[in-house]
Amino acid sequence: MFSSQELQKIRQLINNAESEILILTHYNPDGDAIGSALGMKHFLKKLGKDASVIVPNEYPKFLKWLPMSKEIAIAEHREKFTEIAFRKSALIFCLDFNTAFRINNLEQKLIQSPAVKILIDHHQQPDEFDFVYSDTTQPATCQMVYKFIDALGETDKIDETIATCLYTGILTDTGSFRFRNTTSETHRIIADLIDKGAQPDEIASNVLDSNTPGRIKLLSTVLNSMEYIEEKKTVILSLTREKLKEYSYQKGDTDGFVNYGLSVIGVKFVGFFMEDLKQDYIKISFRSKDDFDVNQFARQHFNGGGHINAAGGRSELSLRETVEKFKQIVNETIIN
Numbered sequence: 490m491f492s493s494q495e496l497q498k499i500r501q502l503i504n505n506a507e508s509e510i511l512i513l514t515h516y517n518p519d520g521d522a523i524g525s526a527l528g529m530k531h532f533l534k535k536l537g538k539d540a541s542v543i544v545p546n547e548y549p550k551f552l553k554w555l556p557m558s559k560e561i562a563i564a565e566h567r568e569k570f571t572e573i574a575f576r577k578s579a580l581i582f583c584l585d586f587n588t589a590f591r592i593n594n595l596e597q598k599l600i601q602s603p604a605v606k607i608l609i610d611h612h613q614q615p616d617e618f619d620f621v622y623s624d625t626t627q628p629a630t631c632q633m634v635y636k637f638i639d640a641l642g643e644t645d646k647i648d649e650t651i652a653t654c655l656y657t658g659i660l661t662d663t664g665s666f667r668f669r670n671t672t673s674e675t676h677r678i679i680a681d682l683i684d685k686g687a688q689p690d691e692i693a694s695n696v697l698d699s700n701t702p703g704r705i706k707l708l709s710t711v712l713n714s715m716e717y718i719e720e721k722k723t724v725i726l727s728l729t730r731e732k733l734k735e736y737s738y739q740k741g742d743t744d745g746f747v748n749y750g751l752s753v754i755g756v757k758f759v760g761f762f763m764e765d766l767k768q769d770y771i772k773i774s775f776r777s778k779d780d781f782d783v784n785q786f787a788r789q790h791f792n793g794g795g796h797i798n799a800a801g802g803r804s805e806l807s808l809r810e811t812v813e814k815f816k817q818i819v820n821e822t823i824i825n
């Protein structure tokens with residue numbers, strides 16, 4: 490958490506903000522990104538401050554029911570608005586990303602902005618910002634936003650809207666409270682969010698029961714692709730561009746597919762390899778159980794990174810070559 494001195498300064502910065510406060514989150518925003526950004530926006534509103542949420546690109550449909558998600562500006566489609574927002578803002582909250590590189594098209598704007606930048610994030614090795622609350626033991630940035638509000642002594646301001654946003658990000662980033670970073674603290678915070686109006690059944694149904702027929706077809710294709718390397722407790726999943734087209738892929742359709750690999754008995758490591766719809770590269774998701782560090786694995790071999798049990802990467806080789814490379818590396822890797 491920020492020191493009490495820092496909190497005081499942040500408090501002042503918020504109080505003194507005369508122009509709109511800017512809230513940014515990462516490229517390909519997920520539930521935690523959108524939940525923390527909207528939660529923060531609604532919280533700042535409660536403090537009497539207007540804030541704009543700007544995301545680099547489109548976010549998945551299953552998050553569009555969130556309160557006021559319509560007010561999120563997608564920088565790709567709102568260049569002018571983005572330009573003006575950056576010019577006007579003297580205070581920027583950077584949520585759920587650790588480095589300007591993660592906001593792609595907004596990277597230069599953020600770096601060049603003279604605004605005061607406040608980072609709240611749980612990814613490893615953050616860049617320097619004016620104020621940094623970075624904690625990789627936290628399961629979700631939404632949980633950190635809750636703790637930030639709490640540290641300001643403002644939990645009374647958390648209403649149903651804020652609670653719903655923060656609950657959503659914790660739900661998605663903990664894999665529905667399953668990942669090892671889910672702690673008693675998480676559940677205490679979740680309990681408070683429920684007390685403040687978050688509705689677990691409604692949120693879960695909006696977020697989790699959101700399959701289109703195309704997505705289920707894509708899932709069946711991915712499950713069919715499964716290769717199982719028993720001696721390495723490793724599952725390989727893959728998906729071609731052809732299939733993405735055939736089942737009219739929509740952004741977010743393949744989110745969570747990688748976790749099916751982890752549901753196989755005894756499996757410790759999953760690699761999900763997917764051709765990008767437009768560009769010539771392979772998008773990779775890694776998941777693991779226990780101590781096998783996929784952040785390190787992704788950094789070392791596949792140009793990526795993330796968390797110990799969940800990371801991403803990319804490859805410029807073909808899908809077949811990428812999977813071959815993966816198999817070779819796995820062969821030489823100790824996985825217990």
Ligand SMILES: [Mn+2]
Nearest residue numbers: 521585630662
């Ligand atoms: Mn997150």
